[in-house]
């Protein structure tokens with residue numbers, strides 16, 4: 535059986551890699567890194583150096599269809615967003631599926647550094663399951679869509695209309711289950727012959743425990759954590775917070791420039807409308823009439839708020855104690 539650790543360069547996947555080597559032995563483990571073309575250089579260096587240090591083979595994957603984040607956004611004529619997170623599917627999930635189907639062709643166990651306390655969605659995942667399970671059981675249906683709408687406080691007219699349709703479909707006994715379909719025929723053939731186990735060794739761990747485990751094993755986490763970033767990955771991620779951007783502005787301004795270049799190349803803004811208050815948004819989208827914010831608008835907002843000290847009291851507090859979100863500076 536091949537043991538494949540999905541290694542992103544973040545702390546959770548690094549701890550999972552250490553755990554996998556300890557459990558299954560170095561000769562059975564490979565690290566798999568999905569390159570979005572949008573990472574910090576330190577992350578690329580960290581992934582290579584950890585694998586080299588541990589003696590673990592590193593498999594680097596990227597999308598065959600899109601040239602990284604910018605190529606994807608150019609092709610889709612927009613950047614991904616929290617509501618349309620096609621980046622994960624196109625730049626990470628599909629390259630990994632292609633790799634398993636076309637190159638692994640063997641029983642495999644995929645080790646993922648996912649923790650339950652990262653988000654509600656993640657807490658609903660299982661510690662152990664199969665990689666292709668959503669080809670055989672639905673990952674969504676009308677009932678779940680309705681439940682998601684019902685927990686929202688103020689529904690937009692579009693959402694109200696959607697709710698009415700969902701209620702009607704459910705009343706008719708139609709659940710409209712949704713399955714993964716990418717290369718479905720190949721996946722079904724693979725699963726007839728090979729195992730596709732998934733195990734998440736740090737599922738019940740806290741972020742602090744993960745850091746401790748890495749340090750206790752004589753390794754250091756991605757140096758970005760020492761600068762105060764609480765997570766690493768795409769730099770920036772389409773879901774990054776204002777405080778993460780503030781750190782980026784202070785420490786990595788060249789990556790702000792990269793976002794500006796990408797916006798100009800793609801002809802769209804990186805962050806969605808309303809990412810900053812409308813008074814900072816310098817343009818209006820012709821089609822939707824919504825105010826849109828370029829990276830320069832976002833930078834202006836963050837600089838103003840940071841200058842007045844209104845926005846980030848908790849981060850300022852943290853800065854005094856330790857640069858790292860996880861207290862790893864000491």
Ligand code: SF4
Pocket residue numbers: 570614619621622625626767768770771772773
């Ligand atoms: S880290 Fe963020 S930007 Fe990158 S693939 Fe994941 S969701 Fe998309």
